[in-house]
Amino acid sequence: MGYYNNVFDECNDQTDIGAVMRNGREVILQAYNWESHKHNWYKNLDSKVPDISKSGFTSAWLPPPSQSLAPEGYLPQDLYSLNSAYGSEHLLKSLLGKMKQYKVRAMADIVINHRIGTTRGHGGMYNRYDGSSLPWDEHAVTSCTGGKNLPFTVLMTRLCPRGCEGSLMAFVMSAIALAFIVSGYLGIVLASFVEVTVDDHSGFAGGLAVEAVCVVVPLVFTSWIYDEEEKSKKEE
Structure with a gap:
């Protein structure tokens, strides 16, 4: 000490x-x-x-x-x-x-x-900079989804119970970070599987095909999701 x-x-x-x-x-x-x-x-x-x-x-x-x-x-x-x-x-x-x-x-x-706009513009997104000192337009909104995820983030923080905003957003950010980490490791495994290297990209198309299959396969099992409302209608 x-x-x-x-x-x-x-x-x-x-x-x-x-x-x-x-x-x-x-x-x-x-x-x-x-x-x-x-x-x-x-x-x-x-x-x-x-x-x-x-x-x-x-x-x-x-x-x-x-x-x-x-x-x-x-x-x-x-x-x-x-x-x-x-x-x-x-x-x-x-x-x-x-x-x-x-x-x-x-x-x-x-x-x-x-970056996000001051007012809603095209598509109902915050992508207009009315009254701002910055000469920006919707192209300044930084998001791979065109800004669509930004209003969702704001909505989450405003609708969740008072005092829980930090815990909720921390959980969401942790989940996203974990997803990136896991996907990174899976990407390395996939690259090794299809034999994609720094000098050889011949297996890249095969890797994309595997990814496409992995995206579609879960959709096959959507019918297994329990729907209480649908079950009630069948019983009637």
Whole structure:
């Protein structure tokens, strides 16, 4: 424990935060969570800065600062507007000033790959940037599905019971991450099976055929899914 405290003391006494990082003694605090936007967060966090510094943290990871459709900040609509659900631009500047005073380096979570429009446009999606300082159109919405999954994400966070948003989204994100990991390993197995290598792509068509079959096969068993309503109709 003595070494642990000495490290913290050295971090607190260090005037050059860059030197702390170069010495490999940076201690980062994730200074928000999925529910923080509900608690006037910039003002709340401002009051905690002295304790953060005293605890030995040299850096604090702050939430996405831009205006966002989702209050958590991960569906930014205007990257140049710093008025978010976490607080106003004025409160953010005040917080940054307090952190600088206490020698805690601020780290911004800049989200530039989840862009979404300010209003609904073609197809009922948020793909128009009316009133935005950014000269974007629907092509700026970053999604392999054309933005269709973004309203679904927002809907999930708004319809789930209050206080459960973080747990629900964490579960969904974990499930998606697990799916990517599993599919990655299965892809390696499939590539090995059809003998696709860096230099030989001759088995690529066979690999696509196997994938197509794997997609279709589950559909054969959809009739096995229990349908209570259909069963009731048959009994009548």
